[in-house]
Amino acid sequence: MSMDAVFRALADPARRQLLDSLHAQNGQTLRQLCEGHSMTRQAVTKHLAILEEANLISTEKSGREKHHYLNPVPIQHIADRWIGKYERAPLRALSSLKRTLEGNEQ
Amino acid sequence: MSMDAVFRALADPARRQLLDSLHAQNGQTLRQLCEGHSMTRQAVTKHLAILEEANLISTEKSGREKHHYLNPVPIQHIADRWIGKYERAPLRALSSLKRTLEGNEQ
DNA sequence: GCTATTTGCAACCTTTTGGTTGCCTATTGC
DNA sequence: GCAATAGGCAACCAAAAGGTTGCAAATAGC
Structure with a gap:
């Protein structure tokens, strides 16, 4: 489960929308996920493959249908391991912004 | 501050590494940020432009030098507004995984 | 003033990405 | 068995992304 794959998967708005759709209704088939998208089924398939790889x-699979289930674990992983790193940084950023606004540079 | 720009900015490992570098030492100049990267200064400039746009x-700017400061706010924004959405989902995903492992389908 | 240093900008190139079309396979239901 | 439905696979294409080279501009230091 490479973090890079997760970040790249989340980079595309269509894929985030697919996750949103599964979040609203889990276990949807490919056909169902295609509804509300302007792209072809094959394009959606590719997006789903990227999401699955991440x-x-x-x-x-159940008969001729394929159901898709959201797995939020990698997202939580990112939130915990990567985003958490930056939570204590705003103080410094704010002070540098303050310096900027006060015009102490130049 | 479009969320899409933030996601796309975070998609590239080189840019995440730049954020890491700024997290370790805030306020670095372009030259400093280039150290430890195998790409040219111009490539780093492009990455920084994308990070700034996000x-x-x-x-x-201070004289001929340009200092860069980490702004973790958009990342927190993502963590709060988007990732939070999926925090209560694992139960359903787990139950579907359970179904899969139990071999109830094909 | 002159040189070195730091950054900015533009053109160009290659690879990746997102999407399409076309066709094939496998179930389902009658 | 056969038509309809769900999905898989491969080739192809256009646009975007990531990177390079080359050169110009601005500032610092002597």
């Missing part, structure tokens, strides 16, 4: 969704 | 860094 472990953001898992799939389950 | 409001992930702010810059401050």
Whole structure:
């Protein structure tokens, strides 16, 4: 579960929208996920493959249908391991912004 | 501050590394940020421009030098507004995983 | 003033990405 | 068995992304 794959998967708005759709209704089939998107089924398939490779969704085949399930674990992983790093930084950023606004530079 | 710009900015490992570098030492100049990277200064400039457009860094010119400061606010914004959405989802994902592992389907 | 240093800008190139079309396979339901 | 439905796979294409080289501009230091 490479973090890079997760970040790249989240970079595309269409893929985030697919996650949103699964968040609203989990276990949707490919056809269902295609509804409300202006792209072809094949394009959606590619997006879903990228999401699955990033472990953001898992799939389950049942007959001729394929169901898709959201897996939020990698997202939480990112929130915990990466985003958490920057939570204590705003103080410094703010003080540098203050310096900027006060015109102490130049 | 479009969320899309933030996600796209975070998608590239070189840019995340630049943020890491600023997190370790805030206020670095372009030259300083180039050290430890195998790409040219101009490539780093482009990455920094993308980070600045996503409001992930702010810059401050002082003489001929340009200092860069980390701005963690958009990252927190993402963590709060988007990642938070998926925090209560694992139960359903887990139950679907359970179904998969139990072999209830094909 | 002159030189070195730091950054900015533009053109260009290559690879990746997002999307399409076309066709094939596998189920379902009658 | 056969038509309809759901999905898989490959080739192809255009646009965007990531990087380079080359040169110009501005500032610092002597």
